[in-house]
Amino acid sequence: xxLKNIIKRLFLLDAHYPRTIISVIFLFTIxxxxxxxxxxxxxxxxxxxxxxxxxxxxxxxxxxxFSSNEIAIIAVESDNxxxxxxxxxxxxxxxxxxxxxxxxxxxxxxxxxxxxxxxxGFEIQKILxxxxxxxxxxxxxxxxxxxxxxxxxxxxxxxxxxxxxxxITAPTDFDEIAFRENLFQIIDSFxxxxxxxxxxxxxxxxxxxxxxxxxxxxxxxxxxxxxxxLLILSFRSWTGTFLPLFVVGFSILWTFGxxxxxxxxxxIIGGLIPIMLIAIANNYGIHIISHYYEFTKLDxxxxxxxxxxxxxxxxxxxxxxxxxxxxxxxLSLITHxxxxxxxxxxxxxxxxxxxxxxxxxxxxxxxxxxxxPTYLGKERSLETVxxxxxNWGKFFVKNRVPFLAxxxxxxxxxxxxxxxxxxxxxxxxxxxxxxxxxxSSAVINxxxxxxTQLNILIEGDIYDPLSLNHIDKLMSHIKEKNNIVSSTYSIxxxxxxxxxxxxxxxxxxxxxxxxxxxIEQYMFLYSIAGEDNDFDxxxxxxxxxxxxxxxxxxxxxxxxxxxxLVDDTEDYISSNYYDGEPIKPMLxxxxxxxxxxxxxxIRGQIISLGxxxxxxxxxxxxxxxxxxxxxxxxxPMLLAVVLIFGVLGNFGIPLNMTTSLLTCILVGVGIxxxxxxxxxxxxHLREGDNLNDAISNTMKVSGKGILFNGVSVIVGFSVLMFSxxxxxxxxxxxxxxSIGFCLIGGMAILPAIISxxxxxxxxx
Amino acid sequence: xxxNLDKSIxxxxxxxxxxxxxxxxxxxxxxxxxxxxxxxxxxxSFLTWGINNTDLLIIFYIFLCLQLAGLSEFKQRQDYIVVAxxxxxxxxxxxxFVKDETDKDDT
Numbered sequence: 001x002x003l004k005n006i007i008k009r010l011f012l013l014d015a016h017y018p019r020t021i022i023s024v025i026f027l028f029t030i031x032x033x034x035x036x037x038x039x040x041x042x043x044x045x046x047x048x049x050x051x052x053x054x055x056x057x058x059x060x061x062x063x064x065x066f067s068s069n070e071i072a073i074i075a076v077e078s079d080n081x082x083x084x085x086x087x088x089x090x091x092x093x094x095x096x097x098x099x100x101x102x103x104x105x106x107x108x109x110x111x112x113x114x115x116x117x118x119x120x121g122f123e124i125q126k127i128l129x130x131x132x133x134x135x136x137x138x139x140x141x142x143x144x145x146x147x148x149x150x151x152x153x154x155x156x157x158x159x160x161x162x163x164x165x166x167x168i169t170a171p172t173d174f175d176e177i178a179f180r181e182n183l184f185q186i187i188d189s190f191x192x193x194x195x196x197x198x199x200x201x202x203x204x205x206x207x208x209x210x211x212x213x214x215x216x217x218x219x220x221x222x223x224x225x226x227x228x229x230l231l232i233l234s235f236r237s238w239t240g241t242f243l244p245l246f247v248v249g250f251s252i253l254w255t256f257g258x259x260x261x262x263x264x265x266x267x268i269i270g271g272l273i274p275i276m277l278i279a280i281a282n283n284y285g286i287h288i289i290s291h292y293y294e295f296t297k298l299d300x301x302x303x304x305x306x307x308x309x310x311x312x313x314x315x316x317x318x319x320x321x322x323x324x325x326x327x328x329x330x331l332s333l334i335t336h337x338x339x340x341x342x343x344x345x346x347x348x349x350x351x352x353x354x355x356x357x358x359x360x361x362x363x364x365x366x367x368x369x370x371x372x373p374t375y376l377g378k379e380r381s382l383e384t385v386x387x388x389x390x391n392w393g394k395f396f397v398k399n400r401v402p403f404l405a406x407x408x409x410x411x412x413x414x415x416x417x418x419x420x421x422x423x424x425x426x427x428x429x430x431x432x433x434x435x436x437x438x439x440s441s442a443v444i445n446x447x448x449x450x451x452t453q454l455n456i457l458i459e460g461d462i463y464d465p466l467s468l469n470h471i472d473k474l475m476s477h478i479k480e481k482n483n484i485v486s487s488t489y490s491i492x493x494x495x496x497x498x499x500x501x502x503x504x505x506x507x508x509x510x511x512x513x514x515x516x517x518x519i520e521q522y523m524f525l526y527s528i529a530g531e532d533n534d535f536d537x538x539x540x541x542x543x544x545x546x547x548x549x550x551x552x553x554x555x556x557x558x559x560x561x562x563x564x565l566v567d568d569t570e571d572y573i574s575s576n577y578y579d580g581e582p583i584k585p586m587l588x589x590x591x592x593x594x595x596x597x598x599x600x601x602i603r604g605q606i607i608s609l610g611x612x613x614x615x616x617x618x619x620x621x622x623x624x625x626x627x628x629x630x631x632x633x634x635x636p637m638l639l640a641v642v643l644i645f646g647v648l649g650n651f652g653i654p655l656n657m658t659t660s661l662l663t664c665i666l667v668g669v670g671i672x673x674x675x676x677x678x679x680x681x682x683x684h685l686r687e688g689d690n691l692n693d694a695i696s697n698t699m700k701v702s703g704k705g706i707l708f709n710g711v712s713v714i715v716g717f718s719v720l721m722f723s724x725x726x727x728x729x730x731x732x733x734x735x736x737x738s739i740g741f742c743l744i745g746g747m748a749i750l751p752a753i754i755s756x757x758x759x760x761x762x763x764x
Numbered sequence: 765x766x767x768n769l770d771k772s773i774x775x776x777x778x779x780x781x782x783x784x785x786x787x788x789x790x791x792x793x794x795x796x797x798x799x800x801x802x803x804x805x806x807x808x809s810f811l812t813w814g815i816n817n818t819d820l821l822i823i824f825y826i827f828l829c830l831q832l833a834g835l836s837e838f839k840q841r842q843d844y845i846v847v848a849x850x851x852x853x854x855x856x857x858x859x860x861f862v863k864d865e866t867d868k869d870d871t
Contacts, residue, residue: 016770017769017770017773017774018770019770019771019773019774020770020773020774020777022774023773023774023777023778023781024777026777026778026781027777027780027781027784030781030784030785030788031784034784034788037792217819218819221819221823225826228830232830232844232845232848233845236843236844236845237837237844238830238831238833238834238837238838238844239834241830241844242830242831242834370838371838371841373837373843373844374841374842374843375843
């Protein structure tokens with residue numbers, strides 16, 4: 001059975017059982033919606049990376065061995081910080097933070113200890129033994145601060161900002177939003193007149209989710225309202241306005257319903273699923289309605305069933321091709337390295353397939369049951385739009401040479417911007433520069449060397465002097481080679497400091513002692529003076545550790561620098577410790593994950609875009625049985641891809657998780673417009689029209705569908721430009737540009753090129 | 765169109781859908797954990813919800829008006845733009861005063 005027969009049978013089903021089809025679709029919708037309320041949002045970066053990724057495995061191992069894997073830095077600024085009143089006030093903050101269930105430990109001037117050289121040994125003393133009450137005690141305290149090397153890590157050099165470093169245990173199912181609410185509830189009770197700043201990747205994630213939720217709630221109804229208004233003005237009927245939107249609505253519900261049934265969580269990029277479906281999936285319905293109205297106008301005497309039969313006969317194949325190619329373009333994401341992006345690709349493909357089938361079943365079923373708009377019976381109905389479209393087509397046919405010359409030269413110049421594309425997957429940068437979160441990060445980066453940390457998990461005989469020397473060398477290499485590293489901390493630093501103090505502060509002894517026994521004795525001495533949990537973060541066992549954790553604090557986080565840091569560290573590890581001897585260092589922690597995700601975003605994007613373009617070119621070449629057909633169908637889409645990357649580079653919009661998925665929308669929409677235009681143009685030419693008439697007729701019917709769909713999506717998404725959340729704002733600009741470029745591709749470039757080269761495949 | 769068979773099958777499916785919705789509400793709202801929700805329901809809580817979710821109420825109102833305008837387009841054979849604006853501005857009650865033009869019926 002060929003495709004035409006399948007489409008014919010589907011239509012017969014529509015014609016005989018419209019009510020049954022509508023009710024079954026509702027029943028299926030109820031089935032998919034059954035568990036939708038159980039869907040969970042998973043905003044963490046880790047959910048994007050495959051579970052078997054080495055960094056994820058290292059993070060899981062680190063979570064098992066040590067008590068924390070993330071940090072939150074809370075900084076307090078006051079001109080009168082070292083005073084009895086302020087120190088008393090914020091000692092309660094230290095205790096409140098330590099009482100948050102997911103906080104394993106808080107480091108601040110209130111509990112920090114330091115190693116003091118003592119006659120023939122060393123002592124472990126608290127920096128703040130008691131809160132100073134008078135000027136003498138205050139002066140002594142300041143002296144202790146200066147001697148203890150905490151300036152720049154726990155207190156600023158001007159002694160006006162101090163920080164609390166909360167070590168957080170964040171397992172895979174960690175609830176960032178609940179943690180943030182808990183944290184801010186505590187902070188709000190302490191804020192004022194002192195300023196309090198908070199920086200943490202966890203807080204940024206939680207803020208991102210809140211911003212997306214808030215903006216989506218504000219802007220989605222406005223965007224949909226604008227789309228509905230435009231469709232009302234375009235089609236002037238309930239069917240033309242709501243049927244395409246209902247199809248999109250059902251496909252969104254079915255897609256999220258499927259996620260709920262499969263127990264999949266919604267990652268942060270999952271918010272793009274409805275956007276993608278709105279941009280792409282209402283296309284099919286709009287084309288059916290547009291053709292249905294146009295055929296009604298052409299022959300007023302035919303009944304609805306006959307008109308629909310003609311519509312489906314004419315549209316079945318191009319709609320199938322448009323749907324199929326779009327599904328293929330999203331399926332190309334299964335080659336992506338990030339598991340969640342692969343998942344999104346499959347889910348959007350499902351959503352598009354649903355909207356394609358519903359367009360063929362649900363829309364005709366309704367159209368058979370309800371009367372057509374009365375205005376179609378009037379002679380001059382839709383004349384203004386038709387005239388506009390015909391004149392539009394004629395303009396680009398008449399001025400094809402100058403238009404194509406200007407377009408291609410402009411594109412050539414514009415494409416130079418591609419070199420300037422930047423990558424940014426850092427959550428802090430999702431917010432405007434004057435936002436509280438960015439200001440807090442800036443203060444903490446400047447004073448305390450950042451709130452992002454790269455963890456180095458080290459396996460080996462840790463108390464062996466050789467191992468400690470290698471740990472020291474590794475950490476020194478990382479600090480010296482990477483400008484973004486503000487400080488490093490490892491067990492090697494502690495042992496060196498103890499050895500130095502034990503030798504009365506002799507600078508020559510600031511090194512790892514050569515005797516294992518001596519190291520063990522130092523640790524024993526420390527354990528007598530210190531507390532049990534002092535080494536919880538850096539040693540898995542104080543008596544005989546075989547795992548240690550080193551920390552690399554990163555100041556100004558930029559994705560490119562972070563990727564460079566991860567690459568350099570991995571290179572150093574693989575060239576020096578390829579056999580795991582004497583130590584086996586492994587990258588772990590949020591910064592390593594961010595670096596790995598950034599690599600995957602770029603690689604995955606390029607590979608899936610390449611695969612989609614090649615596959616679509618081959619499909620189009622087969623469909624039109626011509627290489628020129630394949631090239632012409634893919635050309636508008638490829639030009640739009642070049643233009644959109646040019647926009648990214650020229651306007652300084654960074655490539656991130658959301659913008660990188662944009663090319664999929666672009667490919668999906670671009671290929672739809674080309675298929676509709678070329679298919680109907682060929683039909684008109686086969687019916688005996690000359691090229692100019694065929695272009696005019698194609699513009700009147702297919703052009704109308706393309707125009708109504710494109711303009712409604714552009715106007716709808718324009719409201720997202722008012723979002724304060726940068727990815728949404730940038731995404732709206734890019735999606736408008738993408739659809740705009742696809743519109744120009746389908747409605748200007750194709751008519752101009754075809755009238756210039758008159759390809760043979762259209763006449764066969 | 766196999767009208768009678770179509771109507772019968774669709775009636776059965778609609779009944780199953782209705783039962784499914786009732787069952788869903790029963791599971792979701794009347795389960796042990798959520799029984800409090802029903803106990804807490806009163807006019808005051810409804811009003812508070814309305815004040816906190818004015819945006820949702822406006823969206824619901826616009827959606828309802830546009831759907832009823834669609835009904836008027838089909839039943840009274842009116843121009844959709846006109847009835848949509850009548851419905852939005854004068855509330856859907858305004859549609860009751862629109863002249864019936866069923867003579868323009870379409871098959």
